[in-house]
Amino acid sequence: MIGSEIDNLIIAIAKLPGLGRRSAQRIALHLLKNKEFSLHPLVKSLQEADGKIVDCVDCGNIDMTSPCSICRDHKRDKKSICLVQDISDLWAFERTGFYKGLYHVLGGALSAIDGIGIDELNLNSLINKLEKKQIKEVIFALGATIEGQTTSHVIVDKIQKYNVEITRLAQGVPIGGEVHYLDENTLNAAFQARKKIT
Amino acid sequence: MIGSEIDNLIIAIAKLPGLGRRSAQRIALHLLKNKEFSLHPLVKSLQEADGKIVDCVDCGNIDMTSPCSICRDHKRDKKSICLVQDISDLWAFERTGFYKGLYHVLGGALSAIDGIGIDELNLNSLINKLEKKQIKEVIFALGATIEGQTTSHVIVDKIQKYNVEITRLAQGVPIGGEVHYLDENTLNAAFQARKKIT
Numbered sequence: 336m337i338g339s340e341i342d343n344l345i346i347a348i349a350k351l352p353g354l355g356r357r358s359a360q361r362i363a364l365h366l367l368k369n370k371e372f373s374l375h376p377l378v379k380s381l382q383e384a385d386g387k388i389v390d391c392v393d394c395g396n397i398d399m400t401s402p403c404s405i406c407r408d409h410k411r412d413k414k415s416i417c418l419v420q421d422i423s424d425l426w427a428f429e430r431t432g433f434y435k436g437l438y439h440v441l442g443g444a445l446s447a448i449d450g451i452g453i454d455e456l457n458l459n460s461l462i463n464k465l466e467k468k469q470i471k472e473v474i475f476a477l478g479a480t481i482e483g484q485t486t487s488h489v490i491v492d493k494i495q496k497y498n499v500e501i502t503r504l505a506q507g508v509p510i511g512g513e514v515h516y517l518d519e520n521t522l523n524a525a526f527q528a529r530k531k532i533t
Numbered sequence: 534m535i536g537s538e539i540d541n542l543i544i545a546i547a548k549l550p551g552l553g554r555r556s557a558q559r560i561a562l563h564l565l566k567n568k569e570f571s572l573h574p575l576v577k578s579l580q581e582a583d584g585k586i587v588d589c590v591d592c593g594n595i596d597m598t599s600p601c602s603i604c605r606d607h608k609r610d611k612k613s614i615c616l617v618q619d620i621s622d623l624w625a626f627e628r629t630g631f632y633k634g635l636y637h638v639l640g641g642a643l644s645a646i647d648g649i650g651i652d653e654l655n656l657n658s659l660i661n662k663l664e665k666k667q668i669k670e671v672i673f674a675l676g677a678t679i680e681g682q683t684t685s686h687v688i689v690d691k692i693q694k695y696n697v698e699i700t701r702l703a704q705g706v707p708i709g710g711e712v713h714y715l716d717e718n719t720l721n722a723a724f725q726a727r728k729k730i731t
Contacts, residue, residue, distance in 0.1 A: 340582045340597060347578040350571065351560045362549045364620055366579065367586050367595055373548065378579050380545040381564065384538045385572055388565050397565055399538060422562055 341367070393464075395440030395457045396425055405429075405438060412436040414471040416464065418490070420444050420478060428476070436474075439464070444482035445489060453489060465497040475503040539565070591662075593638030593655045594623055603627075603636060610634040612669040614662065616688070618642050618676060626674070634672075637662070642680040643687060651687060663695040673701040 341363060349359035366374040390396075391403035398404055405411065415436030419425050425438045442457045443449075464470055473494065477483035491501055507525035508517060517525070539561060547557035564572040588594075589601035596602055603609065613634030617623050623636045640655045641647075662668055671692065675681035689699055705723035706715060715723070 340578070340585045341595065344578040344582040347575045351575075352563045353556050353559060358551050360621060360624065361551060363582070364595075365550045367582060368620075370583060374579060374583055377545045377549075378576060378583070380538070380542040381572060381576050381579075384542040384561070384565060385568060385576070387538045397539065397562075422566075423558060426558065 393460060394438050395442055395460070396422055396438060410435070413469060415474065416461070416470055416472070417474045417476050418461070419476050420483060420486075424476060436472075439473075441477075441486070441490075444477060444480070444486040446482050456486070458490070458493070462494070465494055465499060468497070470497075470499050472500040472502060475501065477503075479504075479506055591658060592636050593640055593658070594620055594636060608633070611667060613672065614659070614668055614670070615672045615674050616659070617674050618681060618684075622674060634670075637671075639675075639684070639688075642675060642678070642684040644680050654684070656688070656691070660692070663692055663697060666695070668695075668697050670698040670700060673699065675701075677702075677704055 344366075345356065345359045345363045348354060348362050349356050351359075354362070366377065387399050388397050389399070389401045391398055391401045391406055393402045393406045396403040396405060400407070412435050417425075417428060417434060417436055417438050418441065419428070419438060420441050420443060422440055425440055428434050428438070439461045440457060443451050443455065445451055445453065445456070465473075475487045475491070477487050487503065494501070505528065506521070507528055508514065508521070514522070542564075543554065543557045543561045546552060546560050547554050549557075552560070564575065585597050586595050587597070587599045589596055589599045589604055591600045591604045594601040594603060598605070610633050615623075615626060615632060615634055615636050616639065617626070617636060618639050618641060620638055623638055626632050626636070637659045638655060641649050641653065643649055643651065643654070663671075673685045673689070675685050685701065692699070703726065704719070705726055706712065706719070712720070
């Protein structure tokens with residue numbers, strides 16, 4: 336009963352991350368009932384982004400130029416690289432604004448289930464940067480998940496020889512976190528890494 | 534730091550129902566990292582639906598033709614109209630497939646907060662249909678919410694004079710529903726409308 340163009344649209348929307356058929360139906364209806372204020376601006380934004388956005392050849396970020404505006408920014412500390420899994424992690428850092436170094440986006444983490452091996456990760460350009468010997472510190476900001484930690488270990492093994500300081504994000508109680516809501520592993524990590532109150 | 538075309542896209546996506554900035558970022562990234570398999574098919578579906586989908590002049594449904602395929606279907610019972618708030622409600626009925634009559638989509642419910650009065654609802658074409666005196670039954674399938682019930686009352690008042698049978702959906706325990714999870718109002722409605730076991 337639903338027209339095939341509507342069905343095709345619902346299917347295309349339902350393939351987006353985090354959306355199912357119900358939410359896709361709701362969005363499709365909203366778009367088709369508000370063509371001028373919703374559908375047309377969305378199509379325009381998609382086409383503009385499609386035409387202008389490229390991958391940064393240096394760090395794996397997306398931007399309107401390659402190298403991206405972060406890699407090209409002369410004010411940033413070129414001696415420090417923050418290693419993240421995904422661009423969304425880079426965005427999370429940039430939202431806070433406290434980090435002034437460069438990034439390197441791996442594009443995922445090692446995962447046997449998803450078939451992501453070491454060759455699928457954006458690692459060569461990181462090695463290239465380290466070989467130029469201008470990097471002083473690599474900050475591992477991968478997820479505190481099994482995949483993220485496994486990936487960190489493998490990459491640490493690979494880059495140790497470049498005589499660079501290797502650090503990782505602290506683990507512990509999230510700010511605003513209630514202790515009784517913490518999972519065992521986080522509580523254990525926070526307890527083991529406890530600090531003296533001075 | 535995020536390119537303005539990406540920002541514009543995220544803003545356009547975040548305006549869709551049910552999505553916030555975080556989920557919009559995730560979707561935008563997915564689209565831009567999978568242009569061929571996600572962004573391009575989505576734009577194509579949006580444009581095709583945009584060009585072909587119209588509002589049904591009779592019932593308020595959307596379809597590739599007006600009147601829509603349901604209104605034009607000779608196999609359907611033209612004597613029965615199921616009155617729904619939104620097209621998504623019509624789709625919910627059509628998914629089950631048991632109802633063989635026509636629909637009428639109001640396009641919302643009366644709501645002082647949202648500024649929806651009786652003139653904002655798609656009511657004239659319903660009155661037109663009733664004036665032709667071929668309708669035997671109007672089934673009220675509006676939400677069991679304050680807005681839905683208020684709207685039902687107002688419309689019942691308006692159409693009573695047309696000598697048509699007026700019914701509404703039964704209220705009670707949803708199939709699969711546990712009694713101890715029911716809210717008081719539902720439990721009360723289900724108790725008051727209890728039926729004899731034969």
